[in-house]
């Protein structure tokens with residue numbers, strides 16, 4: 001049965017893969033991103049009336065509200081939310097004392113505050129229907145700390161706790177939440193590192209499978225955990241990391 005699925009960060013990488021997957025299986029997809037050109041390219045590529053591109057920065061509450069209202073008018077309220085938009089904070093986001101406060105705030109706003117706000121915004125309609133799934137794209141950096149990526153690691157750990165809080169409070173009301181914790185996935189976020197042979201070797205040496213993950217690896221997991229087949233999976237943080245966390 002067709003669902004209304006809201007994917008944030010849908011213009012690129014994992015989010016674009018998620019939007020394409022949900023469209024392919026017949027869902028109605030709200031693809032939200034602040035990158036208008038990227039969303040335009042996605043819409044052109046998928047060319048499907050079940051795709052509604054929504055240009056918004058996830059930290060902008062007014063734009064989010066409008067995107068949700070537009071989505072409700074076109075398709076109805078989301079039954080599945082994938083909180084995927086995320087940022088490392090860029091090259092200035094390193095250790096705690098060396099990261100400028102405004103960069104820390106931006107990483108917190110995008111990776112954590114927006115996840116909380118958007119989840120809170122879609123929950124009332126889910127509660128009314130006693131049905132809904134919130135999949136949060138966290139990271140292995142939420143389970144161990146990445147050196148020199150303090151703000152990113154902190155927010156991804158907090159997103160795992162948001163997932164548990166949703167499971168704790170709404171599990172008996174038909175709502176589930178799962179956090180996915182990808183390891184190194186080849187997307188525009190990581191490509192600069194993977195394209196550099198020495199850095200790529202360093203990354204590969206730490207992964208038991210000696211392979212970099214693909215967007216499809218994450219999409220397949222998200223598709224499963226968002227589906228009714230995963231109806232007893234709730235509150236978990238699932239690594240998708242080629243064994244990175246096993247050693």
Ligand SMILES: NC(=O)c1ccc[n+]([C@@H]2O[C@H](COP(=O)([O-])OP(=O)(O)OC[C@H]3O[C@@H](n4cnc5c(N)ncnc54)[C@H](O)[C@@H]3O)[C@@H](O)[C@H]2O)c1
Pocket residue numbers: 008009010011012013014015032033034035038056057058059084085086087088110137138139140181182183184185186187188189190
């Ligand atoms: N690539 C990896 O190795 C990896 C590993 C673990 C977790 N993740 C997580 O997966 C998610 C997707 O990352 P990706 O690798 O596909 O990166 P990406 O850079 O390809 O895509 C991220 C998308 O999010 C959008 N975005 C960023 N900030 C936004 C904002 N404030 N408002 C709206 N949209 C915004 C960007 O425009 C972009 O389209 C992120 O949360 C990231 O932290 C990625």
